[in-house]
Amino acid sequence: MTIQEIQNEIVDEFAMFDDWMQRYEYMIDLGKSLPLIDENLKKDENLIKGCQSKVWVHGEMENDKLVFTADSDAIITKGIIAILIRAFSNQHPSAIIEANTNFIDKIGLKEHLSPTRANGLVSMIKQLKLYAVAYQTQLN
Amino acid sequence: MLDIQKIRKDFPILHREVNGKPLIYFDNAATSQTPQQVIDCIVDYYSRYNANIHRGVHTLSQEATDAYEEARIKIQQHFNAAKPYEMILTSGTTDSINLVANGFSSLLKKGDEIIVSALEHHSNIVPWQMLCEHTGAILKVIPMFENGKLDMDAYVSLLNENTKLVFCNHVSNALGSINPIEFIIEKAHEVNAAVLIDGAQASPHIKADVQALDVDFYVASAHKICGPTGVGLLYGKEAWLNKLPPYKGGGEMIDQVTFEKTTYAGLPHKFEAGTPNICGVIAFGAALDYMNDIGFEAIASYEHELLEYATEKLLAVGDVTIYGTEDKVAVISFNIGNIHPYDIGTIIDKLGIAVRTGHHCAQPIMDFYKIPGTVRASFSFYNTKEEIDTFIEAIKKAKMMLS
Numbered sequence: 001m002t003i004q005e006i007q008n009e010i011v012d013e014f015a016m017f018d019d020w021m022q023r024y025e026y027m028i029d030l031g032k033s034l035p036l037i038d039e040n041l042k043k044d045e046n047l048i049k050g051c052q053s054k055v056w057v058h059g060e061m062e063n064d065k066l067v068f069t070a071d072s073d074a075i076i077t078k079g080i081i082a083i084l085i086r087a088f089s090n091q092h093p094s095a096i097i098e099a100n101t102n103f104i105d106k107i108g109l110k111e112h113l114s115p116t117r118a119n120g121l122v123s124m125i126k127q128l129k130l131y132a133v134a135y136q137t138q139l140n
Numbered sequence: 141m142l143d144i145q146k147i148r149k150d151f152p153i154l155h156r157e158v159n160g161k162p163l164i165y166f167d168n169a170a171t172s173q174t175p176q177q178v179i180d181c182i183v184d185y186y187s188r189y190n191a192n193i194h195r196g197v198h199t200l201s202q203e204a205t206d207a208y209e210e211a212r213i214k215i216q217q218h219f220n221a222a223k224p225y226e227m228i229l230t231s232g233t234t235d236s237i238n239l240v241a242n243g244f245s246s247l248l249k250k251g252d253e254i255i256v257s258a259l260e261h262h263s264n265i266v267p268w269q270m271l272c273e274h275t276g277a278i279l280k281v282i283p284m285f286e287n288g289k290l291d292m293d294a295y296v297s298l299l300n301e302n303t304k305l306v307f308c309n310h311v312s313n314a315l316g317s318i319n320p321i322e323f324i325i326e327k328a329h330e331v332n333a334a335v336l337i338d339g340a341q342a343s344p345h346i347k348a349d350v351q352a353l354d355v356d357f358y359v360a361s362a363h364k365i366c367g368p369t370g371v372g373l374l375y376g377k378e379a380w381l382n383k384l385p386p387y388k389g390g391g392e393m394i395d396q397v398t399f400e401k402t403t404y405a406g407l408p409h410k411f412e413a414g415t416p417n418i419c420g421v422i423a424f425g426a427a428l429d430y431m432n433d434i435g436f437e438a439i440a441s442y443e444h445e446l447l448e449y450a451t452e453k454l455l456a457v458g459d460v461t462i463y464g465t466e467d468k469v470a471v472i473s474f475n476i477g478n479i480h481p482y483d484i485g486t487i488i489d490k491l492g493i494a495v496r497t498g499h500h501c502a503q504p505i506m507d508f509y510k511i512p513g514t515v516r517a518s519f520s521f522y523n524t525k526e527e528i529d530t531f532i533e534a535i536k537k538a539k540m541m542l543s
Contacts, residue, residue: 028542053483
């Protein structure tokens with residue numbers, strides 16, 4: 001699936017919920033089901049600055065696809081990064097670079113998009129894109 | 141007895157909704173809310189007599205100058221300083237601390253020692269670190285115990301003839317614990333060290349008497365005491381303020397200027413370069429009037445009641461750890477199980493409740509407890525037990541969702 005198709009799928013899933021509690025409960029579940037990251041990847045280089053909770057993101061190439069793994073010490077943050085990983089992981093770096101993030105708005109997480117927001121959603125997206133740019137440069 | 145419903149009518153913000161729920165504001169330690177009387181004072185200033193002070197001969201300037209200096213006297217009287225000019229008006233606590241740290245850079249030499257407490261706001265540790273780097277002085281730290289109290293035996297053993305300055309907060313911002321500043325001041329004076337007390341967190345709850353404390357410097361911010369942001373005070377004993385050089389250069393702080401030499405104005409103007417926050421200072425005076433009309437004893441006693449009520453209810457939720465348990469103002473810093481404080485803060489915000497989460501700019505304290513942060517609920521005299529009940533229900537809901 002393309003990033004756009006995955007994003008549409010996520011938007012459809014979130015549309016089923018009536019209120020914020022269900023949305024957050026779903027995010028918490030997504031956080032809990034995020035595959036465990038290799039402990040030695042939880043190092044300072046992988047830590048995203050600007051979050052009140054700790055978020056580690058690691059990206060590496062598998063064939064021509066960029067695969068992300070991540071973790072956080074806060075469960076809601078972990079849910080947010082899980083959603084981002086679902087949308088962006090296992091894609092070609094160029095697709096990740098070009099992808100928009102409008103779906104965040106549509107799933108009711110717009111409030112988390114403010115750059116000053118302590119959970120650092122903006123920093124997370126930036127970090128994913130930075131990985132993509134770095135690997136794309138190598139591919140070129 | 142306080143008439144809380146009447147008091148709440150004074151605060152327009154308490155009647156708004158957040159996320160479709162009535163706002164419950166328990167982040168008073170970060171900033172307090174503003175009563176209509178203070179808002180009116182701000183509106184009145186800009187509507188009637190907005191002018192620059194201390195220099196104009198015209199009526200507006202005279203009125204603004206009078207109101208500004210009257211506010212200084214209100215602030216002086218509130219903290220019981222001996223002279224109005226011992227109250228330097230600044231942009232806030234951080235500004236006041238930097239003023240003192242900057243002043244001491246010309247008084248310290250290599251090998252001198254500065255003592256700070258382990259309970260400091262980390263932004264307040266930085267000016268002393270900078271001062272030490274600059275002068276070669278050494279920074280020493282008063283350690284803390286598990287219950288949030290400072291180790292006074294360790295403090296006494298840190299003091300010696302090289303100690304030049306002791307810095308400690310009156311009340312810890314992360315835990316709400318009240319520090320034994322009387323003892324700290326007395327012991328520091330035995331070795332002729334100056335003492336600077338950060339009263340930012342104490343000032344909404346405790347009326348400090350700087351003469352009774354015999355403290356050398358005391359600092360606080362208006363916005364924690366129902367006043368506006370961007371205004372603070374530095375109380376300094378006259379003798380100390382005369383010893384410190386000016387902090388900022390500019391208008392107002394000078395006596396005579398030629399290109400060869402400038403002589404500085406006397407106190408307090410020496411430290412008040414440029415156009416100050418005139419409206420803010422006047423509004424700070426109005427805020428102190430408002431608080432004093434209610435009365436600090438009544439405020440402290442009601443807030444203590446709220447603290448005890450909330451502590452008991454919160455502990456009943458189960459799996460709750462409260463940090464800082466003895467001698468404190470109406471602040472509860474806590475965690476629930478291993479749930480990240482950020483998660484709790486996010487969920488209860490959805491329920492209209494404002495608390496602070498995180499390390500509260502006190503990373504050394506969080507390192508001490510080996511936690512990423514805490515949830516901090518801080519109460520004010522305009523909060524109610526009903527709000528605490530709603531808060532407890534929200535905490536239960538968050539705990540259920542996050543466990």
